[in-house]
Amino acid sequence: xxxxxxxxxxxxxxxxxxxxxxxxxxxxxxxxxxxxxxxxxxxxxxxxxxxxxxxxxxxxxxxxxxxxxxxxxxxxxxxxxxxxxxxxxxxxxxxxxxxxxxxxxxxxxx
Numbered sequence: 001x002x003x004x005x006x007x008x009x010x011x012x013x014x015x016x017x018x019x020x021x022x023x024x025x026x027x028x029x030x031x032x033x034x035x036x037x038x039x040x041x042x043x044x045x046x047x048x049x050x051x052x053x054x055x056x057x058x059x060x061x062x063x064x065x066x067x068x069x070x071x072x073x074x075x076x077x078x079x080x081x082x083x084x085x086x087x088x089x090x091x092x093x094x095x096x097x098x099x100x101x102x103x104x105x106x107x108x109x110x
Contacts, residue, residue, distance in 0.1 A: 007109050014109075023101065030100035034093030041086035044079045051076035 054072045058065070093100050 007106070011105070011109055022105070026101035026104050027097055029104065030093055030097035033100065034090050034097065037086045037090035037093060041083050041090055044083040044086060047079040048076060048083055051079060 051072045054068070055076060058069055058072065
């Protein structure tokens with residue numbers, strides 16, 4: 001508990017004069033990170049859709065390319081996991097950027 005108190009006091013001293021500017025910068029950075037995560041989620045969703053369409057087409061086809069099938073079978077779950085991770089990060093950062101701005105400021109002192 002004393003360690004947290006020391007960190008907060010050190011933070012208060014350091015931030016003193018530059019608090020409004022620092023807060024605006026960190027808030028904007030949290031929003032930028034949210035938009036980056038949303039972009040990553042969009043790209044991974046497109047990849048997921050392409051993989052699923054490719055799997056459906058290759059499933060019906062008699063002429064299967066092994067390398068393509070392996071890529072599609074591995075790509076679909078991987079892009080699904082990446083989509084979920086990026087979407088959750090984007091939602092958190094875009095809905096509550098103040099929390100992530102504060103978290104970034106606190107992490108400067110660790």
